[in-house]
C-alpha cells in the first residue's frame with residue numbers, strides 16, 4: 001500500500017534514517033533475526049515507548065528524540081507518523097536497532113525501534129497497529145506530540161499506561177483538557193492490565209519541577225515557614241510560550257497554601273485563605289532568558305522569597321529575606337529540552353498524584 | 367508547621383542544611399569518595415542549600431589549597447562529571463581547619479567557627495561529624511568532641527556522628543569504641559558506615575523478597591537447599607594497603623561487616639515496618655542466631671583460611687601474599703576465607719550458608735546465590751541433566767542485577783533438558799546509573815535515617831561470631847592450618863572440600 005510522503009521525509013527515508021523497510025507482517029521476525037545474528041548484543045527493554053505525531057514532516061526530529069531517550073531508557077520504541085488527510089488506507093514501516101556500548105565497554109545494549117507511517121483515516125487501524133507491536137507485559141508510554149486529535153479515543157488511550165503531552169502549544173486548550181479528564185476517568189481497557197488510572201504528564205507541568213523544588217527549599221528553614229500565613233502577594237513571570245507552566249505553578253502554590261480562587265481580572269487572580277486572608281497573584285509575560293519561568297516571588301509580612309533563573313537557565317538562584325536574615329543559594333536549573341523532560345519523567349516514574357490535583361485548578365485559570 | 371510545598375514532592379525525608387565536619391579531610395577517603403559524593407548530591411539538587419563542609423586534618427593548608435586538591439580529584443572520579451561553574455558554587459562552602467586530633471584547642475576553635483557561621487545564617491545549628499580518620503583515632507576524636515561540648519546539639523538543631531569502618535578489631539575493642547561513641551552521642555545519632563548497605567542491590571534484596579509474591583513463600587528450608595555468598599577480588603596488596611591489611615585479614619575486613627550484613631538481609635524475617643529499627647531488629651536476630659563454633663576443631667571443620675601464592679591475574683604474573691609489599695613474610699593473616707555458616711532458627715533449619723571472600727581470585731565479583739532444592743524425584747528428574755537445581759543469583763558487583771536458572775526442554779523429539787537463564791541487569795534496564803553508595807549514605811545521615819547503618823548490637827554480635835574463629839586461629843593450641851592457592855585461581859582445594867563433603871559445589875562464576 002503506497003503512502004504519499006512529504007518531500008523532506010522522503011529524503012530521510014531514502015537516507016535510511018528509520019532503518020530497513022519491512023513488510024508489516026514480518027516486523028518481529030526480522031527483529032528477532034537481527035538480534036540472533038549480531039554477536040555480543042543485549043536486546044534490552046524496560047517498556048514500550050511510542051511517539052505519536054500527525055506531522056510526519058517532523059518524524060526525523062522525533063527519531064532523534066528517541067535516540068536521546070533510548071540512551072537512558074532501554075525500550076521497544078514505536079514511532080507513529082499519521083497523515084490523516086490522505087484518502088484510502090496505507091501503511092509503511094521500518095525497523096532498526098539503537099545500540100550503545102554496555103557498561104565497562106562490554107558488549108552492546110540495544111533498543112529496537114519500529115517506525116510506522118500511516119496514511120488515511122482509520123482509527124481502529126491505529127489502535128490495532130500499536131497493540132500488536134507491543135512487547136508483552138511491559139507498560140506502554142505514549143508521548144503524544146501536538147493537539148489531541150480524534151485519534152485520541154478510548155480504544156487507544158485505555159491501552160496506555162503513561163501519557164506524555166505538552167499543553168503549552170495547544171491552540172485551544174479548554175476542550176483538550178476536557179479530553180484528558182475524560183481519558184483519566186475512563187475505565188481500564190479490556191486489553192490492558194493497568195491497575196489504576198491513566199497517568200498523565202504534561203511537559204508544561206514538568207518544566208516547573210525544579211521551580212517547585214526551589215520553592216519548597218525556600219521554606220525548609222522553620223524560621224521561613226513562620227511567614228507562610230503572611231504571604232499576600234505572588235508574582236510569576238513566564239515567557240510567551242510557557243504561560244501554562246506559569247499557571248501550573250500558580251495553581252500549585254495557591255493549593256499548597258490552602259487558598260481558593262475568588263476573582264480574576266485579566267492576568268491578576270485573587271485568592272482567599274480559609275481565615276479570609278487575601279492573596280493576589282499576577283502572571284507576567286516577559287520575553288527574557290531561556291527559562292520558561294524567569295522568576296517567582298512570594299511576599300508578605302515583611303518577608304520576601306524569590307526563585308530566579310540564571311540567564312543560561314542552568315541554575316536557579318533562591319533568595320530569601322526575612323527578619324535580619326538575607327540568604328541566597330543555588331539549585332540545579334530545569335531540564336532544557338523536551339527529551340530531557342521525558343527522560344526525567346521516565347526516571348522518576350511514580351503516580352504523578354500532584355498533577356492530578358493541580359490540573360483542575362490550573363484549567364480553571366485558563 | 368510542616369513545609370506544605372514538600373507535599374508529594376519527594377518520597378524521602380529531605381535533609382535540613384547542616385555543617386559536615388570531616389576528620390581526616392586530607393585523606394584518600396575524603397578525596398575519592400566523600401567530596402565527590404557531596405558534589406554529586408549538589409549536582410542533583412539533593413544537597414540542602416546552605417550546607418557547608420569543614421575538613422579537619424593536621425597539615426598546614428589554606429582553604430584555597432584544600433579546595434584545589436579536592437577539585438583535582440573530583441575532576442577524575444566524579445560519577446556525573448565535573449562542571450566548573452557548579453564546582454565553584456559547591457566549593458565556596460568548603461573550608462579547612464588545621465588541628466591535631468588530640469588538641470583541645472583545635473576543637474575549641476572549630477566550635478567557634480561553627481557557631482560564627484550558624485549565627486550569620488538562618489536555619490538550625492545542625493552538625494554532622496564524619497570520622498574519616500584511621501580507626502585508632504576514632505575514640506580520641508569522640509572523646510574530644512565530648513570534652514569540647516561539640517557533641518551537644520544547639521537550640522533546635524542536631525549533632526550526629528558518622529563512623530567509618532573498621533568498627534573495632536574484636537568484641538572488646540568494639541564494645542570499648544561503642545561505649546565511647548554512646549557516651550558522646552546517643553545511639554540514634556551514631557551512624558556506623560557499611561558502604562555495602564548503600565549499594566542498590568543490597569537495598570533491592572528486601573524489595574525482591576517482600577514486594578514480589580513469588581519468592582517469599584519459597585524462602586525457607588523447605589525449598590532452599592543452601593545459599594552461597596561470594597566476594598572475589600583480583601586485587602592484591604597494591605598501593606601500600608598491605609600494612610593495614612596484614613593486621614586485619616579477610617575475616618575482619620570483609621566478613622564481620624559487609625558479608626554478614628548481606629547474609630542478614632537474605633535471612634531476616636519480614637520486618638514489622640520499614641523504620642530503621644524495625645529492619646535492624648530483624649537483622650540482629652539473624653546475627654544472634656548464627657551457630658557459634660565452640661572450639662578450634664569446629665573452626666577447622668567449618669572455616670578455611672588461605673593465602674595466595676605466586677600466580678597470574680589476567681595474564682600478568684603476580685607475587686604471593688607473603689612476598690607482597692608491607693606484609694610480614696611470616697604472616698599468618700588470611701587474604702582468603704571460606705565458611706560454612708548455620709543459622710539456628712525455624713526458617714533456616716538445615717540450610718547452610720557458604721561464604722567466601724578472597725584477594726587475587728580469578729575475577730572481581732560479589733554475589734549471592736540461592737540454590738533451591740530439586741523437585742521430587744519423579745517424572746523428569748529421572749532423566750540425565752547437567753545442572754538440575756533452580757538458582758536465583760543476586761549480583762552486587764560489578765554488573766548489579768539478578769538471574770534465575772531454570773530447566774527447559776531441548777528442542778527435539780526426545781525429552782532432554784538443559785538449564786536456561788533469565789537475566790536482569792540494572793544497567794541495561796534502568797538507564798539511570800546507580801548513585802555511589804556514599805551519596806545515599808551521606809544523604810541518609812543528614813536526613814536522620816539510620817536504616818542503612820549498622821546498629822551497636824549488630825556490630826557486637828557479629829564480633830562475637832568472628833572472635834571465636836580468630837581465637838581458634840591465633841590463640842588455640844591446635845590452630846587450624848593455613849591453606850594455599852595459586853593467585854588467579856578460585857581459591858584453595860580445602861574450600862571446595864567444605865562443600866563437596868556436603869555433596870555441593872561452589873557456583874562457577
Ligand SMILES: NC(=O)c1ccc[n+]([C@@H]2O[C@H](COP(=O)([O-])OP(=O)(O)OC[C@H]3O[C@@H](n4cnc5c(N)ncnc54)[C@H](OP(=O)(O)O)[C@@H]3O)[C@@H](O)[C@H]2O)c1
Pocket residue numbers: 389390391392393394395396398399422423424425465466467468497498499500501530531532
Ligand atoms: N580510602 C578508602 O577508600 C576507604 C574505604 C573504606 C573505608 N575507609 C576508612 O576510612 C578511614 C580513612 O581512610 P583513608 O584511606 O582516607 O586514610 P588516610 O588517607 O590515611 O587519611 C588519614 C587522614 O587522617 C589525618 N590524620 C592522621 N593523623 C592525624 C592527627 N594526629 N591529627 C589530625 N589529623 C590526622 C590525615 O591528615 P594529614 O594529611 O594532615 O596527616 C588524613 O587526613 C579509615 O578508617 C578507613 O578504614 C577508607
